[in-house]
Amino acid sequence: MGDTSDKVAVVTGGSRGIGRAVSLLLAERGYRVCLSYVANETAAAEVLAAIEARGGRGVAVQCDVAEEKDVVALFEAANRLGRLAALVNNAGIVDVTCRVDAMSAQRLQRMMATNVIGSLLCTREAVRRMSTRHGGRGGAIVNLSSIAAKLGGAGQYVDYAASKGAIDSFTIGLAREVADEGIRVNAVSPGVIDTEIHASGGNPDRARALAPDIPMKRAGRPEEIAAPIAWLLSEEASYMTGTIIDAAGGR
Numbered sequence: 001m002g003d004t005s006d007k008v009a010v011v012t013g014g015s016r017g018i019g020r021a022v023s024l025l026l027a028e029r030g031y032r033v034c035l036s037y038v039a040n041e042t043a044a045a046e047v048l049a050a051i052e053a054r055g056g057r058g059v060a061v062q063c064d065v066a067e068e069k070d071v072v073a074l075f076e077a078a079n080r081l082g083r084l085a086a087l088v089n090n091a092g093i094v095d096v097t098c099r100v101d102a103m104s105a106q107r108l109q110r111m112m113a114t115n116v117i118g119s120l121l122c123t124r125e126a127v128r129r130m131s132t133r134h135g136g137r138g139g140a141i142v143n144l145s146s147i148a149a150k151l152g153g154a155g156q157y158v159d160y161a162a163s164k165g166a167i168d169s170f171t172i173g174l175a176r177e178v179a180d181e182g183i184r185v186n187a188v189s190p191g192v193i194d195t196e197i198h199a200s201g202g203n204p205d206r207a208r209a210l211a212p213d214i215p216m217k218r219a220g221r222p223e224e225i226a227a228p229i230a231w232l233l234s235e236e237a238s239y240m241t242g243t244i245i246d247a248a249g250g251r
């Protein structure tokens with residue numbers, strides 16, 4: 001996997017779910033992990049403690065990815081830890097409660113600000129540090145898409161699906177934009193993964209309830225998404241850029 005000892009990975013939303021699994025795996029692979037949380041300080045502190053208990057280094061930073069000043073501060077914290085080599089744009093929200101005719105403007109703005117603008121702001125900060133054009137030494141970015149980008153979320157969350165469609169477009173476009181600046185950009189597109197994100201619709205068992213619709217007949221585990229993310233960031237994926245990998249149990 002290559003020497004990662006001087007490398008920093010920023011993982012947004014590293015306090016819970018998929019981001020937690022990614023933070024732990026990247027720390028195990030030798031990255032110093034700068035993980036962000038928005039509200040759940042205790043969960044973030046627990047992830048950091050787990051990293052440190054295994055001899056790793058990291059920092060947990062409060063950051064609403066939709067807020068530019070928070071994102072700038074997040075990357076300043078990453079700078080203090082070492083050389084930025086990886087970004088995982090993982091922070092995201094979903095709300096499975098409504099059809100488009102019931103969506104408030106506030107909900108739509110929050111969805112796009114968090115899932116799309118947040119990822120773009122973090123990416124801007126990362127490119128400014130990684131790009132050989134700015135004197136950087138390159139790096140890799142992985143965005144969290146969703147199979148909802150292709151399935152559409154009809155009747156439940158077309159706004160979320162649209163936000164993830166934007167992530168797919170931006171992954172492909174950015175990959176080409178920075179391909180000769182030492183930066184690779186890819187996305188992982190999970191299916192149903194058993195995390196707390198599903199409780200947003202008021203049904204904490206939603207991930208398990210959807211199992212019959214999944215060819216593998218089960219929801220995925222966060223670790224099963226962390227693994228392809230870590231691989232895409234690694235030197236083993238050195239010729240991979242602009243790809244979107246489904247990890248969805250065949251769905």
Ligand code: NDP
Pocket residue numbers: 012013014015016017018019036037038039040041043063064065066089090091092093094114118144145146147189190191192193194195196197198
């Ligand atoms: P969780 O709800 O379990 O965790 C979300 C994480 O994002 C938390 O760490 C949370 O911080 C953080 N977060 C939420 N809002 C913000 C914000 N405004 N700024 C910064 N951080 C924020 O989600 P998952 O682990 O399930 O999802 C992670 C990603 O994977 C998302 O982008 C999601 O869309 C995507 N995905 C998930 C699927 C699934 O089935 N779980 C399927 C397809 C895609 P805090 O702990 O402080 O609240």
